[in-house]
Amino acid sequence: MNIAVVGAGWAGLSAAVRLRQKGYSVVVFEASRALGGRARHVHSRTLNSRIDNGQHILLGAYSETLALMTTLGLDSAALLHRAPLSLESTDGSFALHVGSLPAPLHLISAIMTARGLSIVERIRIITLTRSLQRRNWKVKAGLTVSQWLHQGGQSAQVICRFWEPLCLAALNTPVQDACAQLFARVLQDSLGGSKEACDVLIPRVDLSQLWPEHVEHYAPGGPASLSVRRGKAVRHLAATSTQVELDGMGFDAVVVAANAPSAHRLLQQLAPTQSGDLYLESLARFTYIPIATLTLQLERPWHLPAPMLLLTDKPEQLQFGQWLFDRSSLMTASELQQAELTDHQDYAACQINIVISDARSMMRHPLGDVVAAITAQLQQQTRRLGPMPAVVGHEVIVEKRATFAALPGLKRPSNDTPWPRIWVAGDWTDTGYPAVLEGAVRSGRNAANAVQRALSSSSLRNVVRSI
Ligand SMILES: Cc1cc2nc3c(=O)[nH]c(=O)nc-3n(C[C@H](O)[C@H](O)[C@H](O)COP(=O)(O)OP(=O)(O)OC[C@H]3O[C@@H](n4cnc5c(N)ncnc54)[C@H](O)[C@@H]3O)c2cc1C
Structure with missing residues (x-):
């Protein structure tokens, strides 16, 4: 069976690897010449050098991303610089280092020995984090990070020094607007996990070289194939109950792993239905x-x-x-x-x-x-x-x-769409994560699993019918 993937960002490439692993032939279409989407290399003409599209960091908690690199035969320990979480200001006024104690003592000791916070502020950070953990990392629906921090007795200084940089780095949304539940999810994965989960991983090579460019050479054996068509923007999408057409080429299924506006442009070409309209509305709601x-x-x-x-x-x-x-x-x-x-x-x-x-x-x-x-x-x-x-x-x-923008109450679409043979993937799908690399990789994996479930149950139905 032939599956198309639209978009060679981390979500699309993650989907492509999983689909190929499951024995499907996969063609990835990517509008740009570079692989990796928003996490890719670019050529800087002014510096005459290959640089990243933007500095990215990964966390020890990015387990699916690390597993994907292993699947591709890559040594993540060599390609990523790993160090325990360390927040230190250049002027020396603030410093927090996670030490070698096992969880949860690693955090308690890091906060208790932090420089630039009063003893009351340190105790309040620990109390708030522990109470979030006791509530199974659940926050009242609709709360912003700022509301949650104020309810948790955090001072203006501790918000400014500690919470705000963390929230902006993780959600790219200021504390006064950011969704407290999404922030809690980041805290759960990093601070609530093992000591290694809050390690910071910085790529030693550029983001396209880190793993996206290796996908083109992924060949786990078997008759299926995986190819990437760079510089090919997909413009037309059509679907029947038996096949999907992309710019006139036929496939058994497609994973649209473009960004949400581009996915919207493609999906709106499909036959209008009530559930389709609602689905398209959810894609248009992002800011x-x-x-x-x-x-x-x-x-x-x-x-x-x-x-x-x-x-x-x-x-x-x-x-x-x-x-x-x-x-x-x-x-x-x-x-x-x-x-x-x-x-x-x-x-x-x-x-x-x-x-x-x-x-x-x-x-x-x-x-x-x-x-x-x-x-x-x-x-x-x-x-x-x-x-x-x-x-x-x-x-x-x-x-x-x-x-x-990671705002409270934002409803994000699932990988399944109302149209047969069409799935979506991307950091904007309903991953439970903010817009981060690990969310994109998980979304790609989930879309691939959904394709397999649907195609194997439809082939089973065909076998039963033919008996
Ligand atoms: C500057 C910056 C810094 C960031 N820092 C971090 C960080 O430190 N840590 C972290 O975890 N996350 C970070 N992120 C977020 C992270 O980059 C994204 O969450 C992730 O890259 C999203 O991947 P994606 O595959 O979902 O989407 P995208 O990367 O947007 O991939 C979509 C791909 O689809 C292609 N496409 C679109 N339309 C078509 C079409 N019609 N036909 C063919 N191809 C098409 C696009 O060209 C693109 O390559 C940062 C993002 C930016 C921009």
């Missing part, structure tokens, strides 16, 4: 929030003490930087030596990334002014870490629809 990533090319590697550090943003001064990532601190001593020996020509070793989640206010200002203000922000807030090397180039990437 989106941008993320910006500023890559600065330095004249030499910086050697920061950690690959990921917290910045204090001051939007009124256009200092929008929230997180600072240093590629050189991910490199081994010999890799760094090599980079320095080659006269600083190893571009990646000399790059730092500054992440601006919820970049809506940043986008109201001229980019040149923002870059200058963030560079000044770095110089001011990293003084204790030694002089910042000179900036020799920069690139700003703004993903306008980086994630959907």
